[in-house]
Amino acid sequence: MLIPSEPIWIDQDDQLAELCAVWRKQAAIAVDTEFMRSDTFYPIAGLLQIGDGKGCYLIDPLTISNLAPLRELMLDTAVTKVLHSCSEDLEVFQRWLGVVPAPLFDTQIAAAFAGLGFSLGYSGLVKNLLTIEIPKDETRSDWLQRPLSVAQLKYAALDVAHMLIVYGKLLQLLKTSERLEWVKSDCADLVANARKLEDYSDAYQKVGFAWKLRPQELAILKQLCIWREREARARDLPRNRLIKEPSLWEIARKKIQDIAHLSKVPDIPSRTLKNDAEIILQIVRDALELDESSWPARLEPPLAQSEGPLMKALKNYVREYAEQAQLPPEVLIRKKDYEYLVRSGMQGGAYQLPARLMGWRFTLIGEGLLKVAQTQSQQSETL
Incomplete structure (x- = not known):
């Protein structure tokens, strides 16, 4: 299949409005951003890339003044926004457009649940699924300079040229393994967390x-x-x-x-x-x-060495499950989830799971982790 990868430059409001109207009729679009953040707290949008399967459109944030069509597109619930490792992109959208795109599909998260590897880079994912090499030599470019170089334009276009094909292949793998809903849940959590009001108190x-x-x-x-x-x-x-x-x-x-x-x-x-x-x-x-x-209460110190056997038992349980399911353990549980579970039982009460392990993860590992913790506690009491 011939995938169009020639960059199409968009720097006029009317151009963008017309394209947004077209894109809102699609089920999904590929999205990426380029930004600068070396001397600022907030990222400065340098470029927005959108791939629709027919072309790779490079939208210039420095010249577009009417952002309403773009905001409406990013919030259109009928259009899935496909991104890769999107946490920083979400910050760009919040700062530039004042919105968080939704619904979104993060191909890095999806790749992990599809058994392709944890924290897989976009070029590695494209190579894995499409056997296509994508150059990454413009990663550190100055995206606020104008005009952008030919190399920058080509690099930016390639970041979305293959994404919808990758998206389709990941959907197929996830449907076959019945893990698509897990990915959707984690992607929805990304959106919800990005939309939370900032609280500096902690x-x-x-x-x-x-x-x-x-x-x-x-x-x-x-x-x-x-x-x-x-x-x-x-x-x-x-x-x-x-x-x-x-x-x-x-x-x-x-x-x-x-x-x-x-x-x-x-x-x-x-x-x-x-x-x-x-x-x-x-x-x-x-x-x-x-x-x-x-005054705030004193904070908990690092876990004591005496908690080591329980922590080891919990990690072994997750590792064994992950190996059987052909999943990276990191997509199932985080370090702070282990610590929460261990600390919850340190005062002699019943062990508790963090909220993240109470959804679909509960039937996978949450329930088992509670049993491991309770068994380990009972064994230590008999020693």
């Missing part, structure tokens, strides 16, 4: 070694992290360009309240010291005045 929990801090120190760290999250977005600046997490941790641990001590904290950018020192110090002072009742 950002402090992700800071390395935050579990070593006492409650009052955590109260300081919590407020510092909220400030960093808000300011990084407001200034469109990468978080670490503002201040790194180890620096925030050090400020909270030492309860720093003066510029002399703050200036000795490692790795604080000079610009932040110059512009934000007093704000940071005031955040610390305000946090120190908080009532004890508002």
Whole structure:
């Protein structure tokens, strides 16, 4: 089959509106984005590629002004948007269009459930299913330059040229193995998570070694992290360009309240010291005045060595199931799911599963994991 791969440049509002009307009559379209993010918090859209099986259309975000037809297309529930490893693309759409495409079909997720490998790159997937080589030499290109080079245009077009064929083959494999609904469920979760309102209140929990801090120190760290999250977005600046997490941790641990001590904290950018020192110090002072009742509880430390046998038993169970099902274990369970399960029974109560293991994964591994945990607990009690 001849797959059209010549790039078709779209930089006029009326062109795009006409094409969107056509694409809304299709069951699926291939979608990809190119963007820049080296010096900003938010990705800057440099290009949108759409493949419809007849052509590869390259839409210029720098010149298109009427985005309404594109928004309507991305939200049209009758049109499946086919993307590969789409988490960053969803950020681009949120920033540029203010919407999250849906329904979507992520070919990387689908490839894993089809038994083709976990976290498989797009070029590897195309080579696996179509025995076609796709060059990846323009990955680090400047997608905001104009005009784009011939090599960039060709690269961008190839990213969507084969995607609908790949989509069709993956659908066939997933229907045969009766795993299509699993993929749809995980893709729907991607959309739901991308649409959630941003909440910075628990950002402090992700800071390395935050579990070593006492409650009052955590109260300081919590407020510092909220400030960093808000300011990084407001200034469109990468978080670490503002201040790194180890620096925030050090400020909270030492309860720093003066510029002399703050200036000795490692790795604080000079610009932040110059512009934000007093704000940071005031955040610390305000946090120190908080009532004890508002302090966060201490965070759980890393799992103790004594939990090792249970963790090993749980992983062995999943690995054996995954081998039998010819699935990567990573599509079934995440590291934090194991930890949630182990911690749930550490106080002597019944073991609990995280929400992610309570859907279709429950009958596959969730129920079995609970039994393994309960059996392991009973055995340890008899020793």
